[in-house]
Amino acid sequence: MDYQKILFEIKEEIQPYLGLGKVANYIPALAGIDSKKFGMSVHTIDGKLFEVGDSKELFSIQSISKVFTLSMAMRLENNLLWKRVGREPSGSKFNSLVQLEHENGIPRNPLINAGAHVITDILTSNYENPKAEILNFIRQVSNDKSIDFDLEVAKSERETGNRNLAMAYFMKSFGNIHNQVRQTLDVYFHQCSIAMSCNQLSKAFMYLVNEGVDIHSNKEIITKKDSDRINALMLTCGMYDSVGDFAYKVGLPSKSGVGGGIVSIVPNKLSVAVWSPGLSASGNSLVGSKALEIFVSKTGIGIF
Numbered sequence: 001m002d003y004q005k006i007l008f009e010i011k012e013e014i015q016p017y018l019g020l021g022k023v024a025n026y027i028p029a030l031a032g033i034d035s036k037k038f039g040m041s042v043h044t045i046d047g048k049l050f051e052v053g054d055s056k057e058l059f060s061i062q063s064i065s066k067v068f069t070l071s072m073a074m075r076l077e078n079n080l081l082w083k084r085v086g087r088e089p090s091g092s093k094f095n096s097l098v099q100l101e102h103e104n105g106i107p108r109n110p111l112i113n114a115g116a117h118v119i120t121d122i123l124t125s126n127y128e129n130p131k132a133e134i135l136n137f138i139r140q141v142s143n144d145k146s147i148d149f150d151l152e153v154a155k156s157e158r159e160t161g162n163r164n165l166a167m168a169y170f171m172k173s174f175g176n177i178h179n180q181v182r183q184t185l186d187v188y189f190h191q192c193s194i195a196m197s198c199n200q201l202s203k204a205f206m207y208l209v210n211e212g213v214d215i216h217s218n219k220e221i222i223t224k225k226d227s228d229r230i231n232a233l234m235l236t237c238g239m240y241d242s243v244g245d246f247a248y249k250v251g252l253p254s255k256s257g258v259g260g261g262i263v264s265i266v267p268n269k270l271s272v273a274v275w276s277p278g279l280s281a282s283g284n285s286l287v288g289s290k291a292l293e294i295f296v297s298k299t300g301i302g303i304f
């Protein structure tokens with residue numbers, strides 16, 4: 001398969017859509033980003049990288065970080081964890097509060113904000129320095145020590161993240177946040193602020209392509225079973241309230257972030273990372289979703 005040629009074609013075909021959608025200006029540090037940026041990378045299981053456009057440019061990974069923290073938490077508390085967070089799509093916005101009251105402070109899944117707060121709370125309880133552990137995990141799976149927090153983005157979210165704080169305080173009232181809310185959310189805002197490129201992200205997600213095993217060191221990051229489970233959760237919960245539509249059009253386990261990134265997995269084959277900052281109403285990259293749709297139709301690749 002000539003992935004390089006396909007990436008060039010995709011870049012041409014998405015041109016009419018560039019600039020559509022709205023950048024995540026509710027996070028002031030992200031408001032000024034050029035919505036016409038576009039990058040895409042494919043990383044294959046035999047270690048090859050194909051890239052196009054702004055594929056080396058760093059952007060805020062935001063909710064894509066929820067997959068890394070979930071992997072870490074599943075290593076620590078695989079059974080206990082599922083008493084505190086569900087495994088069902090929410091059908092609501094990624095930062096919605098409504099279900100939490102009806103469902104006694106147990107978030108629907110670990111890939112929406114409320115669920116990710118619980119996961120980060122687990123890491124905060126287990127580690128002396130959870131921020132450093134998260135960074136180390138990502139540096140390990142991407143085999144890249146240069147990856148770091150963007151402290152300006154973290155600060156910007158801490159200063160304006162009242163909805164996240166409200167959600168976490170509400171869950172704490174049900175006993176589902178164990179640490180101080182400010183402490184857990186400081187970790188959460190930092191994990192969201194991590195800056196990575198499409199190239200780095202496609203590489204970092206290879207352990208979920210390769211049955212839980214790091215392709216660089218051959219070390220097990222998570223078990224095969226957990227890798228399968230995380231892929232299943234990405235397929236059913238990774239794209240918020242447009243997860244059904246996205247599965248219909250793309251059909252790959254995927255995770256988006258409001259920085260405009262999306263990563264998709266084809267188990268035992270490849271990962272694809274795409275970045276374009278203009279978002280749909282659900283908070284997913286508009287051009288990124290389109291690019292992935294074109295990618296699966298041109299390659300015929302899929303899990304079904």
Ligand code: GLN
Nearest residue numbers: 062063094192257258283
């Ligand atoms: N940091 C963002 C928030 O909490 C993450 C949301 C996202 O990427 N969907 O609002």
